[in-house]
Amino acid sequence: MTSLPDAELMQALPYARRYARALAGSQAAGDAMVAGALRAGLPELPGRLALYAGVTRLAGTEAPPGRLSALERQLLLLTSLEELDVEEAARVVGVEQAEAQRLLEQARQNLREATATDVLIIEDEPVIAMDLRMLVQRCGHRVVGVASSETEAVRLANERPTGLILADVNLGRGGDGINAVRRIMQSVKVPVIFVTAYPERLLTAEEVEPAFIMSKPFDPLTLAISTYQAVTAGQMPID
Known part of the structure; x- marks a missing residue:
């Protein structure tokens, strides 16, 4: 487990909240997820990645109904909304970079087939x-x-x-x-x-x-x- 310096943690918190809210679907659930990640302790990763990983771990593998799996949603949000590269996103979700790349390509295809609104x-x-x-x-x-x-x-x-x-x-x-x-x-x-x-x-x-x-x-x-x-x-x- 790691303990980020206070200044680094405060700088990373807004982005962890954005990611968590997008995953959970509401402000309250997302912010609770960030708080839970901090209470549980963060994995040994640098800066924002540690917070993202803590949130991802609490989010688990359940996903709302739709074409994308939980892991696909997480990788897409990390690389698009949070602007991580594939290697960083792979470290956050705990998969090999090649697997993360494969899942991202699959997820992008599924997005193109998603229902319009x-x-x-x-x-x-x-x-x-x-x-x-x-x-x-x-x-x-x-x-x-x-x-x-x-x-x-x-x-x-x-x-x-x-x-x-x-x-x-x-x-x-x-x-x-x-x-x-x-x-x-x-x-x-x-x-x-x-x-x-x-x-x-x-x-x-x-x-x-x-x-x-x-x-x-x-x-x-x-x-x-x-x-x-x-x-x-x-x-x-x-x-």
Whole structure:
């Protein structure tokens, strides 16, 4: 077992929370998993890898219904959402690098065959909104609307059947993405992914926070695994 220096541990905690929340499907379950990993003691790995490994060990081999196994989900999240290389991800989950590579290739194929859903995008920047629309469609999903403000987001969510919301946190003069989702959740219950350039600000565990968070900028694979995980494992995103 290892004991990370306090400064290194504090720096790694937000990213361990993001990974755990994405695995568990909610803020509460993910944060509890991180706390449990710390109580149980961390394996002998450097820095963030030790925390990721502790969370992975507690997550176990059970996975929500879907095309991906627990190990495939873990490897995809580690390499896409957390941006580890294959060798680092293999060390975290405890398999050989060649096996990790094989599982990742299999998981990516399974992602391409995953069931599509209807996505509402909440984004106030027109160019970014257009980018998101193209990425969502490239992942095989359908875009049911693009909202640039809280008011428009609430209206569209109530007017159009939605299977997933992809929301920017900062909507400029249009309001706040988290507030928009809170209002939507009063009448519509769907998984949500929040997009922000500063994810660490939403991963302090000091208040109610999102379960699924993607950093800007991101690539199609990160969006694909995040949408898959949110739809299949997601619970209420915020209270």
